[in-house]
Amino acid sequence: MLFQPAIIALLLASLVGTLMVAASVPFAVRVMRRWDTASGSEAQLEMEKRTYLVSTLLVVVLLSELASLILFVFNADRMSSLFVGAMCAVGTLNVNDFGFPTLYLRIAVFFAASAWLVLNHVDSRGFDYPLVRVKYGALMALAPLMAAAAGVQLAYFLGLRADVIASCCSTLFSGATQVTSDKLAAIAPEASLAGLAVALILVMAAGRRALATGKGAVAYAVLSLVAFVVAMEAVVAAISVYVYELPHHHCPFCILKGEYGHVGYALYLPLFAAAVLGVGGGIAQPAASLASLAEAAPRIMRRCVGSSMAGFALFGAVALWLIVRSHLILIEPERLLSILGGQP
Template structure:
């Protein structure tokens, strides 16, 4: 099982990310201890040259980590045919206790990696390395997350056994269960859509405030995160029903299957991207920036805001299309 090409690719990417994260973390201690941009010492010049190499390699593996989230989910869905009882990625991830923790950690790494890349790009725009200490302190926080993700992913793939009878999505996404997933599944369609519409409206208003008034970036980040969770709730509660034309099929993973036109990607890609850019706008405005970034930060915030609103708009269009084309009537 572990020798399948997609699994080997995922494990290789995780191992590479883990090694680079360890190396970058070790280098981060040197930067935080000895970095002094006002110094002209040999040690400082060596650090300045080395930071370019470390940042480039760490940024490269962060891009890989972002991409492997979608490969991980796609591969989990593809492997469903190998396990008795599995119909989609849910069954594959339920084969052993490490499946869903591996997914959640990869999602956490996705957001951490994307925000670090935004921070790194902003730092490179300054002539005096204004955010170097901050971005290398961030590496110390990201590195354990990357290592935990790699270890959990290895445990998951190493313990895959085809003789295990797993549970399908219909057993998990049902109001009859207990817990958060059951609460999301059992939420009334009208309430889920109301929550989604209000979260989207809050994001729109805060984004307009950023673009027209030059303030409200932290609110945009807050409401963007809220829209992310409201959207996931609405997908499980109601949007999936419209896509499947079935009043009881709540699975958010079957949306990624071929028989539904891979429609889930039209929902998840702009949703994740919009959330990252909204959080990025709040992050950029919140960090202390020197004179070298005084003219760069406002433009970076505007660009991130426009990208976030555009991505969320694409998500909204996908939701409207799912509802409009469906033959299922849930409201009215």
């Protein structure tokens, strides 16, 4: 199965990326031990020059990592025609035990890599390399994560065998099998949509506070992660159902397909961007206590939080549009009224 162009591209990207990050680790160790801006020694100057190389390389690598997450899901969906029983990405990812771990690790790498990029960006605004130790410490944590993602992905692709019967998303998300997503689907649509609404309102309130006072961005970061999880759950439990107009089809991947106009991308791209930018705001705020970042860090924090709020708003709007345009009535108007406290 390795001789598939997209698989080769994904393996190439993660191999090169992991090698680059791993190759920067010795330098990161040196920075952690010997970094001293006050010193004018040859070694310190050399290190300062070297940071530019490492930053540029990592920006390229991490951006490719973000792009390959999309490519990975897209490819998984496309490959479903190769496996008996698979009808969308769920089937392909279920062909062996490494499919879903690869996806989860890739999402983890996506968040970690974006957080690192924000850190790098904040650091580059200060003239005296204020966050250099934090940055390289984070890099050392990122390296094993990326290596794990690359390794699990390789295991997944090596283990892809076309004669394995995969289960389709309908058996996984609505059958009797016990998986986490199955429990997600079991949550009542009313509850999940109400949860989503509450989470989005809280996020917006926290965002407004952070924008107005310049404080509370860390709380915003936590809230945006919570909202991300709640939103994913709402997609499985209710929003996807509205898209398919089938009460028992809860699949977070089929909405990416062309049959449904690729609406999934309109949902997921703003959602992922919003969550990641929210985390970025939480990273930028504490940096404001450093003298050289006192001016730049709050500005970056405001920009991150503002774009994150826009992302969540866009996600909410798309979700609302999908529900309104759907012909499916999942929640009867009478029940909706009684929930809201009105007369049926």
